[in-house]
Amino acid sequence: xxxxxxxxxxxxxxxxxxxxxxxxxxxxxxxxxxxxxxxxxxxxxxxxxxxxxxxxxxxxxxxxxxxxxxxxxxxxxxxxxxxxxxxxxxxxxxxxxxxxxxxxxxxxxxxxxxxxxxxxxxxxxxxxxxxxxxxxxxxxxxxxxxxxxxxxxxxxxxxxxxxxxxxxxxxxxxx
Amino acid sequence: xxxxxxxxxxxxxxxxxxxxxxxxxxxxxxxxxxxxxxxxxxxxxxxxxxxxxxxxxxxxxxxxxxxxxxxxxxxxxxxxxxxxxxxxxxxxxxxxxxxxxxxxxxxxxxxxxxxxxxxxxxxxxxxxxxxxxxxxxxxxxxxxxxxxxxxxxxxxxxxxxxxxxxxxxxxxxxxxxxxxxxxxxxxxxxxxxxxxxxxxxxxxxxxxxxxxxxxxxxxxxxxxxxxx
Numbered sequence: 233x234x235x236x237x238x239x240x241x242x243x244x245x246x247x248x249x250x251x252x253x254x255x256x257x258x259x260x261x262x263x264x265x266x267x268x269x270x271x272x273x274x275x276x277x278x279x280x281x282x283x284x285x286x287x288x289x290x291x292x293x294x295x296x297x298x299x300x301x302x303x304x305x306x307x308x309x310x311x312x313x314x315x316x317x318x319x320x321x322x323x324x325x326x327x328x329x330x331x332x333x334x335x336x337x338x339x340x341x342x343x344x345x346x347x348x349x350x351x352x353x354x355x356x357x358x359x360x361x362x363x364x365x366x367x368x369x370x371x372x373x374x375x376x377x378x379x380x381x382x383x384x385x386x387x388x389x390x391x392x393x394x395x396x397x398x399x400x401x402x403x404x405x406x407x
Numbered sequence: 408x409x410x411x412x413x414x415x416x417x418x419x420x421x422x423x424x425x426x427x428x429x430x431x432x433x434x435x436x437x438x439x440x441x442x443x444x445x446x447x448x449x450x451x452x453x454x455x456x457x458x459x460x461x462x463x464x465x466x467x468x469x470x471x472x473x474x475x476x477x478x479x480x481x482x483x484x485x486x487x488x489x490x491x492x493x494x495x496x497x498x499x500x501x502x503x504x505x506x507x508x509x510x511x512x513x514x515x516x517x518x519x520x521x522x523x524x525x526x527x528x529x530x531x532x533x534x535x536x537x538x539x540x541x542x543x544x545x546x547x548x549x550x551x552x553x554x555x556x557x558x559x560x561x562x563x564x565x566x567x568x569x570x571x572x573x574x575x576x577x578x579x580x581x582x583x584x585x586x587x588x589x590x591x592x593x594x595x596x597x598x599x600x601x602x603x604x605x606x607x608x609x610x611x612x613x614x615x616x617x618x619x620x621x622x623x624x625x626x627x628x629x630x631x632x633x634x635x
Contacts, residue, residue, distance in 0.1 A: 348630070358615035366591055377583075380612060387611045 235267055236275045240284055240303065241311045247288055247302040250276055263375050276301055284310055329386070333393060337401045344397060347390045354383050354390070412438045414570050414603045415460065419469035422455055429455040430466065431626040437571060437603035442594050444614035445607045447623035453607045454575070456623065460605065461494060461573055462486035474570055491519060495564030495602070497593070499576040501556045505549030509540060509559040512548055516567045527566075534562035538592050554585040561593045565600060572597050572604045578613060590616045 235257060242248070242256050254272045276299070279285035284307030289300040303311075329350055336343040358380060365376045393400070415437040422430040430452045437443060447453050458464040460471060462478050463486075471479045478489055490496075495516075503512045510531055517527035535541040538558040543551055548559065557578065564572055577593065578586035590606075594616055597604045606617055614620055622629050 355611065355615065355620065358611060359618075362612075362615040365587070380615070384611050 235261075235271060236278065237310065237314045239272065239275045240279060240307055241314070243279070243285060243301060243303045244308055244311050247300055249291075249298050249300055251298070253301075260371065261375075263372050279303075279307060283307075329390075330393075333397075333400070334404050337397070337404045343401070344394065347394050347397075351387060351390050354387050358383050358387075414439050415471070415473040417456075417460060417469065417471045420456070420459055420466045420471070421468045422452075422459060422464065422466045428626050430459070433469070433623070433626070433628055435460075435621055435628065437605060439570075439601045439603060440598050441619065442597065442604040442606065442617040443619045443621055444617035445605055445621050445623065446609065446611075446614055448609075451623040452626040453623055455626075457573055457575055457605070457607055460571075461496065462490050491516065492567070493570045495567070495569035495572040497557075497560050497564045497572070497574040497577040499579040501548070501553075501560035503548035503556055503560055503563065506547060508545050508547055509535060509551065509555070509562075510544040512559055513544075513563045513566050516563060520567060531562065531566055534566050534596070535559065537596055538562050553580055554589065557581060557585075557589050558592065561589060561596070565593075565596055565602065568600050569602055572602050574604065574606045576608055577606060579608075579610075583612065586613065587616075 238261065239253055239257060242253055242260070245256075248256070250269070250272045253276070254267050254269060257272070258266045276285065279301070280287065283304060285301045285303050287299045288302045291298050291300070329346070332346050333343045335341075336346050361376050361380050361383075365373060365380070368376055413436050417433065417435045420430050420433040420435075421428070433452070433456060435443075435445075435456070445453050445456065455464065459466050459479070462471075462481070465479055469479075470477055473489070474493060476489075478486060481489065503509070504515075507515075510528065513531035513534060514524070514527040517530060518524065522530070532541055532544065535544045535558075538561055540551075540555050540558045540562070543555055548556055551559070557580070561577070564574075572593075574593070578589050581589060590613060594604060604617070606613065608614055
């Protein structure tokens with residue numbers, strides 16, 4: 233998930249320092265993949281530059297100075313528009329796996345192995361996520377389910393691609 | 408000779424229906440407390456293998472050893488007794504007796520094994536409680552939801568502490584949320600009992616609940632990574 237607009241949406245809740253914004257992001261959306269401080273500060277600078285957020289105070293408390301940010305009405309409009317816009321569905325033609333299979337067929341490499349290696353990796357990932365799911369709370373559970381269902385869709389595609397490799401080979405070699 | 412943790416071992420199983428081979432030189436083993444998913448496309452031999460392990464079908468060649476005993480060479484009555492005592496089975500549609508209550512359904516295997524009604528009832532309640540359906544234990548099986556019925560079917564399959572649990576598309580009739588809950592409960596209970604579990608499924612999400620995957624293709628065991 234690209235974090236910048238999500239960070240802006242979190243800033244909409246209440247003014248925040250970079251550190252508190254990062255913590256809130258990690259709590260809600262991190263699930264083991266914590267955001268780098270650099271990404272947070274880069275996003276805040278960009279919000280400030282574009283007029284989506286403004287600095288409302290600078291504290292130092294004897295240490296390095298910390299800026300406190302607040303979202304602007306323009307920033308809220310960006311969040312509003314982002315939430316209301318449907319995400320584009322990903323297209324299979326842009327799939328790296330589809331490209332690898334096609335290239336393998338074009339070059340006489342074992343396309344079946346490409347599918348098998350990916351299937352094995354996906355199955356292992358599914359097993360790990362399913363294990364994590366048993367102790368996950370609702371938010372993490374939904375995030376895990378999202379990935380599990382996408383992996384499942386990939387696996388179904390891999391299985392069908394395996395059945396249609398001969399047909400695909402004719403198509404890519406004739407093109 | 409199977410090692411001490413192997414509950415069931417099949418070696419070189421072959422089976423044909425007339426001229427059509429269903430299983431070709433299949434090896435599979437199940438260890439205490441482990442869960443194994445058995446996947447494969449339609450006609451790959453999954454059901455034939457399950458039925459051989461359950462002693463319903465006798466392979467043309469190869470052998471099956473369970474708890475140190477050859478089961479494929481037993482007579483029909485002895486195989487039936489083996490099934491009753493040592494195996495638990497869950498099917499896609501539960502196969503509970505609709506006229507009986509959930510409690511009576513779950514008590515049934517124990518009563519067939521000669522356990523007193525009092526002890527069978529206590530044990531059945533224990534299992535129904537663990538599967539979160541004890542509150543509806545007095546309802547007839549035909550009058551509860553699919554999820555509740557399947558939970559009771561799992562309780563019935565595990566109530567007599569079987570060495571091996573065989574589950575054939577155990578959640579195929581359930582939605583994903585119910586399926587995950589039933590599988591979690593089933594595998595947790597089986598693990599506590601030390602039972603080995605073999606789950607036949609065509610769903611990747613179901614297989615991901617198991618520790619190991621065995622894939623069948625055209626009657627043979629193929630690499631777990633092989634594309635179906």
